[in-house]
Amino acid sequence: MSVHPSEGSKVKRVTTHQLQMMKTRGEKIAMLTAYDYSMARIVDEAGIDVILVGDSASNVMAGHETTLPITLDQMIYHASSVVRAISRAFVIVDIPFGSYQGNSSEALKSSIRIMKESGAHGVKVEGGEEIQQSVERIVNAGVPVMGHLGLTPQSIYQFGTYTVRAKEKAEAEKLLRDAKILEESGCFAIVLEKVPADLAKEVSSQINIPTIGIGAGGGTDGQVLVLHDMLGITKDFQPRFLRRYADLANIMNDAVGHFIKDVKSNDFPNEDESY
Incomplete structure (x- = not known):
């Protein structure tokens, strides 16, 4: 037996369908991170569309230099706290480094744990063609997947720098190809991080699913920032794309x-x- 929210409910939850409709009608999508109950409740009540329980918790909550150290159990803990706070926003959870890159079976297992143990609404993974099989397997299990291209922080030691990605033609062409692969594999949206604005705009126009930019200009279908950065809680992180609202x-x-x-x-x- 399934239980559905009453039709008279005052709060209408954001869904993947609504996010797709927002892209269709040209309405921008607003997305922020959150990692705990109190902050998530404030963000949700303010009317945010999507909350990302990001592996950036490794940085802003635990003080690590990179996102790599955070574990699947820790991500589930943070996600559970956020889910208990929200009544409207769509909650996405990063699958942390080492919990999906090995093979598609591991990726599916991690996704199912996140969904069952936290109550979140979907997961986010970094990468393109190389994770296609994992994305397809997760989607086929009924789990919404958000992709992430451009600067992918879980690969920072491979990149060696946090500089803008896909400035060269070959990498730009790969990014566009990867975006199309992720769409074909069933992703409902893609984050584009730190890529040239013209490229992000082109990608957004060539795929049908929403794009969420961070350091990717204003041509994407939405924008995301780390909550602690935009609120001015963190002080030592000042990239060009960051606007501090407090x-x-x-x-x-x-x-x-x-x-x-x-x-x-x-x-x-x-x-x-x-x-």
Whole structure:
């Protein structure tokens, strides 16, 4: 027996179908990362379309230099926290490094664990033609898959740098070919990271599924940023594509400083704050 949300529900969840319709009618898709219940609830209530539980949690939550160290169990933990917070957004989870590259069976097993144990709505994988079989196998099992091309952080040691990708003709042609392969394999959307704006616009026009850009210009069907970066919580990461919408690091630092001052001066708690 299946259980469906009541037709009178006030909140309409975002689905892959709605994201496709947004591309069709030219409405941009807004996507942000989140890794915990409290932040995800704020982001969801603000009306975000897609929440990515990114392996960037390895950087911003755990302090690692790269995304590689985070494990599948840790990603499931973060995803579970996010899913419990949301009522509208579509939640995608990165399959972490080492949990899908080996073979398609491992990729499917990791995807199923994420879906069953976290309650997320889909998964994201990095790569093109080389992971085609894995993508097809995951999609055939009923799991929505988002692709990721351009700068793929899980391959940083292979690239050796975080510079813009696909500036040369051969790599640009491969990226476009990979995008078409991912679409044909069943991906519902593709992230394009740090690629020339003209190339991202061309890819977006040549495939039917939505593209989500990060450092890929304004010609994609949507945009994504890491939440901690756009809120100004992180300070040591300042790429050209990043727009900071707040300066929470300084606001939080000031608040903590005032708390310390009030405690040490015996101003907190006062009579009204005591029982």
